[in-house]
Amino acid sequence: MNKQQIVSSLLAITLLAAPLASPKANAAALFSDINNSYAKEAILELLDKGIISGIGDNRFDPAGQLKRQDFAIILAKALNLDTTTVPSVPTFSDVPKGSYAFNAVEAVYQAGWINGLGKGRFAAGSPLSRQDMIVIFVRALGIEASGKSSSLPFADSAKIADYAKPSIAAALEYGLIQGEGGNLFNPAANADRQSVALVASKFIKVKEAAAAPASQATPTVTATPAVTASPQPTATPLTVYTSVYYPEQTATPSPEPTATPSPEPTPVPTPEPTAAPTPEPTAAPTPEPTPVPTPEPTAAPTPEPTAAPTPEPTPVPTPEPTPTPTPEPTPDTTAPDVDAAKFAAVDNYNGTLDQLYGAEAAVSEEGAVVQAYPWNDFNENGLVDADELYTAKPLGASLADGSVTAADIGDFSAGNYTVVITATDSEGNESPKDAAHAFSFSLTKNEAPDVTAPEVDVHKFTAVDNYNGTQDQITGAASAVSEQDAAVQVYSWSDVNENSQVDEGELGAALSVGTSVEDGSVAAANIGDLPAGNYRFVITATDASGNESAKDAEHAIEIILQKSTAPTLPSLLYGFDGAGSKTKYFTPASTATTVRFDFFSSEKFTNAVIEVTMEGLTFSTNDYYSISGWVHPTADQISNGGHTLTFTGNASATSDIAFQLQNKNIPAAGTYKIKYRADADGTGTARVFSEEQYITLISGYPN
Numbered sequence: 191m192n193k194q195q196i197v198s199s200l201l202a203i204t205l206l207a208a209p210l211a212s213p214k215a216n217a218a219a220l221f222s223d224i225n226n227s228y229a230k231e232a233i234l235e236l237l238d239k240g241i242i243s244g245i246g247d248n249r250f251d252p253a254g255q256l257k258r259q260d261f262a263i264i265l266a267k268a269l270n271l272d273t274t275t276v277p278s279v280p281t282f283s284d285v286p287k288g289s290y291a292f293n294a295v296e297a298v299y300q301a302g303w304i305n306g307l308g309k310g311r312f313a314a315g316s317p318l319s320r321q322d323m324i325v326i327f328v329r330a331l332g333i334e335a336s337g338k339s340s341s342l343p344f345a346d347s348a349k350i351a352d353y354a355k356p357s358i359a360a361a362l363e364y365g366l367i368q369g370e371g372g373n374l375f376n377p378a379a380n381a382d383r384q385s386v387a388l389v390a391s392k393f394i395k396v397k398e399a400a401a402a403p404a405s406q407a408t409p410t411v412t413a414t415p416a417v418t419a420s421p422q423p424t425a426t427p428l429t430v431y432t433s434v435y436y437p438e439q440t441a442t443p444s445p446e447p448t449a450t451p452s453p454e455p456t457p458v459p460t461p462e463p464t465a466a467p468t469p470e471p472t473a474a475p476t477p478e479p480t481p482v483p484t485p486e487p488t489a490a491p492t493p494e495p496t497a498a499p500t501p502e503p504t505p506v507p508t509p510e511p512t513p514t515p516t517p518e519p520t521p522d523t524t525a526p527d528v529d530a531a532k533f534a535a536v537d538n539y540n541g542t543l544d545q546l547y548g549a550e551a552a553v554s555e556e557g558a559v560v561q562a563y564p565w566n567d568f569n570e571n572g573l574v575d576a577d578e579l580y581t582a583k584p585l586g587a588s589l590a591d592g593s594v595t596a597a598d599i600g601d602f603s604a605g606n607y608t609v610v611i612t613a614t615d616s617e618g619n620e621s622p623k624d625a626a627h628a629f630s631f632s633l634t635k636n637e638a639p640d641v642t643a644p645e646v647d648v649h650k651f652t653a654v655d656n657y658n659g660t661q662d663q664i665t666g667a668a669s670a671v672s673e674q675d676a677a678v679q680v681y682s683w684s685d686v687n688e689n690s691q692v693d694e695g696e697l698g699a700a701l702s703v704g705t706s707v708e709d710g711s712v713a714a715a716n717i718g719d720l721p722a723g724n725y726r727f728v729i730t731a732t733d734a735s736g737n738e739s740a741k742d743a744e745h746a747i748e749i750i751l752q753k754s755t756a757p758t759l760p761s762l763l764y765g766f767d768g769a770g771s772k773t774k775y776f777t778p779a780s781t782a783t784t785v786r787f788d789f790f791s792s793e794k795f796t797n798a799v800i801e802v803t804m805e806g807l808t809f810s811t812n813d814y815y816s817i818s819g820w821v822h823p824t825a826d827q828i829s830n831g832g833h834t835l836t837f838t839g840n841a842s843a844t845s846d847i848a849f850q851l852q853n854k855n856i857p858a859a860g861t862y863k864i865k866y867r868a869d870a871d872g873t874g875t876a877r878v879f880s881e882e883q884y885i886t887l888i889s890g891y892p893n
Contacts, residue, residue, distance in 0.1 A: 220248060227252040229384040232391035239394075241267040242387060252384035259291035259314035261323070261386060262304060266294040268390050268397075269330060273297045282312035289314070303330045305568040321354035321377035323386060325577055327366060327393050328357040331400075335360040336576075344375040351377065352563075353577040366392045525619035526588070527554035528627050530611050535631035536596055539638040544602050546585055546609070546629075548594030558613035560585040560594050565608045565628060574610060574624050588613060604635040643737035644706075645672035646729050646745050653725075653749035654714055655796070661719050662751055664703055664727070666712030676706045676731035680717060683726045683746055692728060692742050706731065725749050752796070758870040758880040763790040763844075765885050776856040778889045785851040787885055789866050795841040798870045801834065801879065806862035806887065807854050808832030814850040817841055859890045 220237070221244055224230045233250060236242040241264055244250045266273055273293040280286055285295045295312055298304045304326055307313045328335055338359035342350065350358060354377060361367045366389050367375075532552035536545035546562055553560060561582040568578055585597040608630040614620040621627060650670035654663035664680060671678060682698035685691075703715035717727075728746045732738040739745060766774040766787045776782055785807075791798075800817070809828050814820045817839035827837050841847065863886055867879040 220244060221250040222248045224250050224252055224384075227384045229388035229391075232388045233384065235391050236264075236387055239267075241390065250383065252387075253382050255317045255380045256383050256386050257315050258304075258312065258318050259285065259289070259295055261318050261326075261381075262298045263291055263294040264386060264390055265303060265326065265330065266297045268394055269298075269301070269303075271297040271301055281310075282306055282314070283310045284314050285312050308566065308568055308570055317380035318386075319377065320375065320379050320381050320385070321351055321358065323381040323389065324361045324367060325354050325357040327389055328360050328364075331364070331393065331396060333360050333364070338363065342375075343373070345373045346375055346377070349377055349581065350375065351579070351581045353579050361389075364396050366396065522615065522617045523619060525621040526558045526613040526615050528552070528560075528611050528613050528621045530627045530629040533594070533611055533629045535607075535633065537631075537633045537635065538601075539636045541601065541638055543598040543600060544633060545596040546583070546594075546599050547596035548585070548588070548592070548611075551592040552594055553588035553592045553613045555613070555615055556588055556590045556592070558588045558615050560588055560611065560613050562599065562609040562611050562629075563623060565610050567608070572625055574628075579610060579623060582612075583609070585611075602633050602635070604633050606630065606632050640733065640735040641737060643739040644676040644731040644733050646670070646678075646731050646739050648729055648745050648747045651712070651729055651747050653717075653747075653751065655749075655751045656719075659719065661716035663714040664712075664717050664729075664747075664749075665714035666706070666710075669710040670712055671706035671710045671731045673731070673733055674706055674708050674710070676733050678703050678706060678712050678729065678731050680727040680729050681741060683728050685726070690743055692746075697728060697741060700730075720751055722751050725751065758868055759792040760881045760883055761789045761866065761868075762792050764788060764866060764883060773886045773888060775888045775890065777891070778856055778859045780856045782851070782854050782856055785854055785887075786849065787864060788846055788848045789883075791841050791843060791845045791847060791868070791870070793870055794843050795839065795845070795868070795870045797838060797840060798868055799836065799838050799879075800847060800868045801836045801866075802849065803830065803834045803865045804862070804887075805833070805864070806857040806860070806889070807851065807864075809835045810852075812852045814852070816848045817845070820848075820850075856889050860888075862887045862889065 221233070224233055227233065227250075229252065233242065233252070237244075245254070265271075271294075273296075276293050276296040280292065281296060281299055285292055289295075291314060295304075295314070299306070299312075307316075335356035338356045342355060342359055343362075344350070347355075358367070358375065358377075529552050532549040533546060534549070536547065538544050548560065561584055563582045564580040565574060566578055566580070567573075569575065583597075583599045585594050585599075588594055608628050610623050610625075610628050612621045612623055612627065647670055650667040651664055652667070654665065656662050666678070679700040679702055681700055683692060684696055684698075686696055687693065701717060703717065704713055706712050726746055726748045728741050728743075730739045730741055730745065764787075765772045766785075774785075776785075795817075809823055809832055811822050811825060811828070813823060815823060815835065815837065817837070818841070823835055823837070828835055835849075863884045865882055865884040867882045869879045
């Protein structure tokens with residue numbers, strides 16, 4: 191054993207005996223989140239080789255998405271590309287010289303492994319799909335993948351883009367991938383950091399195996415008969431990751447066994463057989479023959495001749511005519527023609543699928559299966575390259591006139607798109623997938639149109655019954671219409687057949703009554719000076735998009751007009767304490783426990799509006815008023831800083847309308863009016879309030 195062998199053996203023994211911390215064990219301590227990752231070993235391997243790194247805080251983020259620029263870094267290191275020779279001007283606008291990925295992106299682009307996405311952009315921050323990851327790795331292996339996609343085993347193989355299928359088949363063949371759970375590949379899913387690490391690890395092994403030298407030839411067996419003793423096996427030293435150099439142990443080849451020649455066999459002579467003597471035969475005496483008597487011949491009778499039958503003629507078969515062979519039809523190998531210029535896009539609004547359709551003569555054959563392949567001209571050469579088409583969108587079959595009915599292609603975002611359109615006949619002939627059959631279109635993706643009509647609550651509409659000679663009105667309270675600025679119309683309705691349904695021909699012409707305001711109310715609007723009687727109107731609201739609410743019986747209002755002839759009359763009796771004095775004195779700055787004043791209606795009140803305004807004093811919800819029983823005012827009836835009280839009600843002629851103020855502080859000395867007026871027919875622009883009447887409250891002392 192030479193000196194080098196002795197040193198190697200000692201080192202091997204020492205290393206095997208000593209407790210060692212492997213590099214992977216040390217690396218595992220760097221990442222706290224990879225213990226449950228299926229790619230843990232690959233992550234540690236690539237980390238040890240300096241190909242990948244973590245994201246900080248002892249984390250690798252195995253399930254995180256990998257950006258295209260980070261993938262470029264991994265690929266450049268895995269291929270050991272030269273990243274020092276870079277152009278002075280960046281190739282891509284989104285990977286400037288200051289970017290951490292600049293050198294790697296330029297290296298993989300110059301090597302031809304990854305292209306940009308057009309318009310001078312690399313899409314550095316965009317994710318990478320699983321199928322595109324495999325296409326790039328297989329391309330970097332230099333494998334000829336065409337023709338390998340005939341039998342992909344995945345359940346979702348139909349979702350894999352045509353350009354990616356050969357590469358994925360090659361990746362399966364070389365052991366780069368095996369798919370995901372449920373026999374799925376998930377081609378369009380984004381590649382995460384652990385899946386890229388796993389495939390990159392396998393990629394490096396395949397690359398190294400392809401570069402390894404072929405094994406040496408087996409030496410020829412010699413015929414030397416000498417027996418050679420078998421040498422003792424040489425221990426292989428354990429490889430550790432350290433900077434100390436250990437000399438390589440030279441392997442001693444085991445000698446081939448020497449073949450021992452087989453001895454030639456000695457032939458054994460075959461003995462000659464001894465001939466046996468043949469005995470002489472003894473002659474036997476010849477006996478005398480006994481004479482045989484000659485018999486007398488008997489005359490034989492002459493037989494009667496038998497008539498020979500006439501032979502039946504043998505029939506000659508009629509030959510079968512030889513059929514004329516039917517010629518085999520010439521197979522159809524001509525694909526349909528596609529006129530891409532006769533296709534158009536339907537730009538539907540957001541949330542609705544966009545469509546493509548073909549006009550007459552868009553396809554030259556009826557019944558052809560038409561497809562649209564989204565095309566991204568990555569290298570901007572104007573040619574459809576192998577990896578630039580995405581999964582086809584089926585458009586249906588061509589009709590007799592060559593047109594193609596509109597078919598959904600997806601809810602695309604606003605932007606510009608290009609598709610290559612093909613047609614395949616019943617013989618499987620597909621038209622070319624080339625730039626000559628490309629169709630480009632733009633989508634603006636407007637917001638979905640409003641197709642919902644406003645809602646109308648007819649119970650919140652009322653009529654204003656004005657006197658003869660003045661137009662009657664309709665008005666809507668708050669929430670009468672569900673939308674602001676809706677155009678409100680009324681249709682007079684005559685239920686001719688009395689079926690309580692709005693039938694055709696039963697509605698009169700629409701009469702506009704204005705638009706709804708923010709709170710859904712509708713101001714009073716004229717509907718005509720109608721005679722006294724019962725009326726029925728259907729009320730609708732139409733929004734800015736032209737959606738009109740239903741014209742049906744559920745949205746009908748019935749009104750009764752009495753049409754009185756006299757305007758509102760002023761009160762004949764009014765004053766303090768039951769129609770007493772029109773003036774009353776109070777001590778300044780005193781507190782009046784109660785202050786009562788009354789008005790007597792001079793006509794019948796129907797839905798009357800009574801308005802009382804006080805100077806010097808204010809109303810509160812603790813006060814009382816009575817038109818048909820004592821009640822407290824509500825807050826919405828008090829206005830004008832508390833000085834005005836407005837309420838409605840009905841009353842017979844000369845009814846007492848009374849007011850009682852509670853615990854009022856009398857103001858400073860002076861004269862204060864309490865004003866009274868009424869509109870006995872309710873709110874409306876046609877009738878006016880009665881003449882204003884008032885009583886006077888005096889703060890001071892009587893003379």
